[in-house]
Amino acid sequence: MAEVRVERLVKAYGAARALDEVTLDFPDGGFFGLLGPSGSGKTTLLRAIAGFVVPDTGRVFIGGAPVENVPVEHREIGMVFQNYALFPNMTVEENVAFGLVVRKTGAAETAKRVREALELVQLGHLATRKTHQLSGGQRQRVAMARAIVTRPRVLLLDEPLSALDKALRVDMQIELKRIQREVGITTIFVTHDQEEALTLSDRIGILKDGRLVRHGPPREVYDDPRDPFTAQFLGDANLIEGTPEPEGLRLSDGKLLPGLKGPTIAVRPESLRLDTTEPTAPFRLRARLQQRIFGGAMGTCIIDWQGRPLKAVGRDADFRGLPDAGDVWLSWPKESTIEFRANA
Amino acid sequence: MSNRFLAHLGRAYLGLILFFLYAPILVMAAMSLNASEFYQLPFKFSGEWYDRLWNNREILAAAGRSIWIAVVVTVIATTLGTAASIALFRHDFPGKRILQALLFPPIAIPWLITGTAMLIFFFGIGIGRGTPAVIIGHVALALPYVIVVVSARLASFDRVLEEAARSLGASAWQVTRAVTVPWILPGIIAGGLFAFAVSFDQFVVSYFLSEPGDTTLPVLIYTSIRKGFTPEINAISTIIIAVSMGLMLLAARFTKFGGDR
Amino acid sequence: MAGTIAGQDRRKAFMLLSPAYLWLTVAVFLPLSAMAYFSFLSDVPFGGKDWHFTIANYRAFFETGTYATLMWKSLKLGLIVTAVSVVVGFPCAYVLAKVVKGRAREALFLLVILPFWSNSLVRIFSWAIVLRGNGVLDRAVNAVLPWDVKLNLMFSPTAIVIGLVHSYLPYVILTSYLALQAIDDSLIEAARSLGAKRRTILWRLILPLAAPGIIAGAVLIFVPVVGSFMEPRLLGGRLGTYYGTVIEDQFVAVFNWPLGAALSFILLAVVLAILAAASPMLKRAAT
Numbered sequence: 097m098a099e100v101r102v103e104r105l106v107k108a109y110g111a112a113r114a115l116d117e118v119t120l121d122f123p124d125g126g127f128f129g130l131l132g133p134s135g136s137g138k139t140t141l142l143r144a145i146a147g148f149v150v151p152d153t154g155r156v157f158i159g160g161a162p163v164e165n166v167p168v169e170h171r172e173i174g175m176v177f178q179n180y181a182l183f184p185n186m187t188v189e190e191n192v193a194f195g196l197v198v199r200k201t202g203a204a205e206t207a208k209r210v211r212e213a214l215e216l217v218q219l220g221h222l223a224t225r226k227t228h229q230l231s232g233g234q235r236q237r238v239a240m241a242r243a244i245v246t247r248p249r250v251l252l253l254d255e256p257l258s259a260l261d262k263a264l265r266v267d268m269q270i271e272l273k274r275i276q277r278e279v280g281i282t283t284i285f286v287t288h289d290q291e292e293a294l295t296l297s298d299r300i301g302i303l304k305d306g307r308l309v310r311h312g313p314p315r316e317v318y319d320d321p322r323d324p325f326t327a328q329f330l331g332d333a334n335l336i337e338g339t340p341e342p343e344g345l346r347l348s349d350g351k352l353l354p355g356l357k358g359p360t361i362a363v364r365p366e367s368l369r370l371d372t373t374e375p376t377a378p379f380r381l382r383a384r385l386q387q388r389i390f391g392g393a394m395g396t397c398i399i400d401w402q403g404r405p406l407k408a409v410g411r412d413a414d415f416r417g418l419p420d421a422g423d424v425w426l427s428w429p430k431e432s433t434i435e436f437r438a439n440a
Numbered sequence: 441m442s443n444r445f446l447a448h449l450g451r452a453y454l455g456l457i458l459f460f461l462y463a464p465i466l467v468m469a470a471m472s473l474n475a476s477e478f479y480q481l482p483f484k485f486s487g488e489w490y491d492r493l494w495n496n497r498e499i500l501a502a503a504g505r506s507i508w509i510a511v512v513v514t515v516i517a518t519t520l521g522t523a524a525s526i527a528l529f530r531h532d533f534p535g536k537r538i539l540q541a542l543l544f545p546p547i548a549i550p551w552l553i554t555g556t557a558m559l560i561f562f563f564g565i566g567i568g569r570g571t572p573a574v575i576i577g578h579v580a581l582a583l584p585y586v587i588v589v590v591s592a593r594l595a596s597f598d599r600v601l602e603e604a605a606r607s608l609g610a611s612a613w614q615v616t617r618a619v620t621v622p623w624i625l626p627g628i629i630a631g632g633l634f635a636f637a638v639s640f641d642q643f644v645v646s647y648f649l650s651e652p653g654d655t656t657l658p659v660l661i662y663t664s665i666r667k668g669f670t671p672e673i674n675a676i677s678t679i680i681i682a683v684s685m686g687l688m689l690l691a692a693r694f695t696k697f698g699g700d701r
Numbered sequence: 702m703a704g705t706i707a708g709q710d711r712r713k714a715f716m717l718l719s720p721a722y723l724w725l726t727v728a729v730f731l732p733l734s735a736m737a738y739f740s741f742l743s744d745v746p747f748g749g750k751d752w753h754f755t756i757a758n759y760r761a762f763f764e765t766g767t768y769a770t771l772m773w774k775s776l777k778l779g780l781i782v783t784a785v786s787v788v789v790g791f792p793c794a795y796v797l798a799k800v801v802k803g804r805a806r807e808a809l810f811l812l813v814i815l816p817f818w819s820n821s822l823v824r825i826f827s828w829a830i831v832l833r834g835n836g837v838l839d840r841a842v843n844a845v846l847p848w849d850v851k852l853n854l855m856f857s858p859t860a861i862v863i864g865l866v867h868s869y870l871p872y873v874i875l876t877s878y879l880a881l882q883a884i885d886d887s888l889i890e891a892a893r894s895l896g897a898k899r900r901t902i903l904w905r906l907i908l909p910l911a912a913p914g915i916i917a918g919a920v921l922i923f924v925p926v927v928g929s930f931m932e933p934r935l936l937g938g939r940l941g942t943y944y945g946t947v948i949e950d951q952f953v954a955v956f957n958w959p960l961g962a963a964l965s966f967i968l969l970a971v972v973l974a975i976l977a978a979a980s981p982m983l984k985r986a987a988t
Contacts, residue, residue, distance in 0.1 A: 681819045681820060688818040
């Protein structure tokens with residue numbers, strides 16, 4: 097086990113910067129999620145830690161030691177690839193044993209550790225199968241077992257669940273978390289699925305255009321995203337703009353939100369309340385309900401405020417008294433207002 | 441050894457292979473422009489051998505025959521091959537796999553065997569040697585290539601397009617003409633170019649099937665070389681190489697050798 | 702079941718397929734059968750000659766030893782040419798598939814396989830020009846090396862091997878390239894992340910996965926080389942007597958067609974045995 101640190105990492109492909117001065121610590125034994133839209137540099141960062149990408153400048157440390165000049169095969173990492181990259185000419189067992197065989201581990205020790213690894217991922221019964229006979233979820237488990245059997249210092253996961261269908265993905269998330277906890281290994285994983293990142297990680301980092309925009313524990317980042325991009329990328333957010341005045345934020349419809357600085361604030365859809373009569377909350381807007389979408393237990397309302405679409409999410413019961421369309425009041429509690437530091 | 445060093449080493453090796461593949465051809469081309477009849481160096485430029493070529497009736501006649509045969513072979517092989525490809529693509533019937541497997545003997549069996557077998561059979565049924573025999577043989581050799589190339593193109597054809605056309609009321613023939621053939625046209629053109637090249641470059645089968653004194657160009661070249669080199673052969677060989685490589689470059693534009701990524 | 706849609710379907714398929722397959726029957730399959738028949742005759746059945754059925758032509762192969770020796774010589778030639786082509790061609794295919802990237806790869810690949818589609822006779826002839834004594838190669842080597850070398854490769858087994866490798870090398874490069882290209886780069890990365898060194902990756906991963914392609918290429922080279930006659934004739938001179946040249950002689954010089962047919966058929970049997978042995982691999986290479 098080891099902590100990982102990258103320092104001022106830069107990688108350019110032509111004029112485009114895939115990594116732009118990224119500095120980040122990955123704590124020992126933690127489960128770190130790297131999140132960002134495609135092309136944000138998250139995969140490049142993971143591959144730079146693995147050693148497949150050679151950074152232009154900057155440093156990579158694993159367990160406190162610099163590894164820029166250590167080739168991939170000596171970095172003692174475990175990696176799970178997006179398409180799993182199981183060796184098609186080998187059985188499940190042989191795939192898992194590969195890393196031990198190349199390390200010239202003794203036969204008895206190899207057999208024991210392969211068995212343990214396969215049991216950990218609950219595939220002991222499929223050891224002699226060929227990889228093409230496995231289902232997607234089983235392949236994922238084999239890839240996991242293969243990556244951890246060598247007891248690497250850090251486990252790298254490149255969109256490990258993206259090839260699975262929705263239901264299986266949720267199962268595998270729980271499974272992944274369990275395995276990581278049992279092994280206790282420092283794990284860094286890349287995903288574009290924010291829900292997955294929130295579920296799995298104990299820390300997340302959000303990248304955009306090669307830059308690290310925000311990192312920290314998921315709840316902290318969610319509650320205090322600090323910038324509009326993070327607010328909208330992690331979860332959903334209604335952005336509201338206005339003109340800062342001494343006593344508060346003046347909106348384009350003349351309303352004043354007292355005590356807010358602005359010029360941009362955000363409100364999560366689940367924090368918005370809809371009423372037909374004017375509420376007493378200090379933060380309230382007059383808007384038009386355009387559409388109510390029934391979604392089972394939960395419902396969504398699409399609202400038009402000053403020509404801008406806003407979204408409210410809640411239990412369907414909360415929306416029951418509302419008309420299908422028409423004028424409504426929007427309100428939210430003061431503590432649910434997200435203010436951005438960047439433009440303060 | 442660093443990766444970068446190995447990559448350079450690899451590229452240098454690739455260059456060496458290309459040198460091996462092209463050097464003799466370039467030497468031949470150079471010698472066809474060398475004044476000396478016995479390939480003496482130093483090199484002295486001369487267009488004499490090309491001039492002589494234009495006056496060599498025998499070579500010109502053989503060249504004309506080769507081209508004419510290749511055109512006929514191309515037309516027949518492309519037509520029959522395309523029809524067969526479409527049938528193999530569209531229809532499922534018992535024995536289809538056997539039919540597909542039967543395409544390989546003409547490619548896989550050495551031409552020496554195929555050629556001598558054709559000679560025996562054509563003599564037995566009275567066709568004998570000569571241009572008709574050569575054409576029959578060449579078409580058989582070219583057919584599998586056409587079918588393979590056109591089928592490869594068809595494999596990328598979405599059958600839903602045919603179904604859509606059918607659902608709009610087009611007959612099977614209209615579907616073929618308006619939807620299927622336009623899609624596979626690049627494959628048909630590439631298949632045709634392959635067929636032309638197979639026939640135009642074919643030596644072994646032509647050698648056994650053509651009438652002495654009435655031969656194709658490669659056969660004439662072979663007999664001339666065995667009698668002793670003449671620089672005129674250099675000149676015509678250089679032209680042949682240029683033509684067949686040009687044709688293949690053209691075919692490559694219409695097909696994707698080796699797929700892409 | 703004429704009239705039903707299924708029946709119509711069958712008829713259409715039959716109409717589209719029959720011309721091509723009829724042609725192949727007349728030009729390939731019937732001739733092969735005729736050759737089988739001929740190989741059991743004592744003389745050609747044309748021109749009112751006396752003939753009868755005999756197995757003498759096959760006995761000649763097994764009893765005189767001459768033909769068997771030549772067959773062995775041709776098989777050896779096939780093995781050498783195939784081995785050299787694989788050893789030389791596979792690294793070339795590897796560089797093309799895994800080192801060169803982008804548009805350069807497409808262009809280089811085309812350059813490598815282009816000669817393969819040009820006239821093989823002419824290419825063999827070009828080697829004759831290069832290799833002849835006091836020829837271009839001689840002069841080039843002597844220009845580079847300070848001492849005097851007499852390099853007379855022409856009319857030697859080496860010349861035949863060089864010419865044949867030149868002719869068939871693109872085959873193995875093509876098939877290996879296709880096999881190598883199908884190997885996902887992430888497999889190699891996975892092996893590296895597990896601690897495997899280059900040599901291990903080559904032996905445990907790349908070679909096993911590319912094996913069907915290599916074997917397909919090897920078969921495609923071996924089969925025609927065993928039956929080659931033009932290359933030994935042009936580059937081997939008097940030394941260039943091989944199994945293929947003997948068959949050629951039976952048809953164009955000696956006019957002993959039944960013996961030629963028997964010898965061809967023995968060659969065909971050898972070729973089919975090789976193809977059958979390699980067919981599981983060939984099938985894997987095709988998919």
